[in-house]
Amino acid sequence: MKLQQLRTNLPSAASRVIMLPTQRPDTVDRKRGSAGVRDRERIRARDCGLCQECERRGKTALGAAVDHITQLWKGGSDEEDNKELLCVPCHDAKTDRTQARELGAVNYVQKSLDFSEFRNALHAALELHGWA
Ligand SMILES: [Zn+2]
Numbered sequence: 001m002k003l004q005q006l007r008t009n010l011p012s013a014a015s016r017v018i019m020l021p022t023q024r025p026d027t028v029d030r031k032r033g034s035a036g037v038r039d040r041e042r043i044r045a046r047d048c049g050l051c052q053e054c055e056r057r058g059k060t061a062l063g064a065a066v067d068h069i070t071q072l073w074k075g076g077s078d079e080e081d082n083k084e085l086l087c088v089p090c091h092d093a094k095t096d097r098t099q100a101r102e103l104g105a106v107n108y109v110q111k112s113l114d115f116s117e118f119r120n121a122l123h124a125a126l127e128l129h130g131w132a
Pocket residue numbers: 051052053054055061086087088089090091
């Protein structure tokens with residue numbers, strides 16, 4: 001295509017370009033600042049400072065992070081009934097699971113350059129939850 005032709009076609013081409021959203025649609029207002037701190041303190045107290053995922057599996061672990069049960073970008077709310085305290089391994093495992101689901105398990109494995117790292121993480125998670 002000649003440069004002159006490209007120049008004349010460009011303005012009409014621009015209008016046909018599909019704009020991809022630059023943000024995930026988590027338009028739910030997340031509590032920030034002191035309201036967020038108070039909210040996390042309430043959840044921590046409600047959950048007795050313990051990881052709720054470990055509790056469900058009959059284990060006891062100190063909770064580290066307040067997590068959205070259904071992520072905001074998936075339409076989850078920022079209310080207390082959608083939040084729970086998780087320990088670091090459970091939070092990481094949930095994040096990995098979420099990513100694995102989104103990427104597709106096969107893609108996840110393919111994208112993992114170091115397979116032994118993936119395998120070790122899987123074994124650690126199985127052991128953590130008493131499935132190994
Ligand atoms: Zn846990």
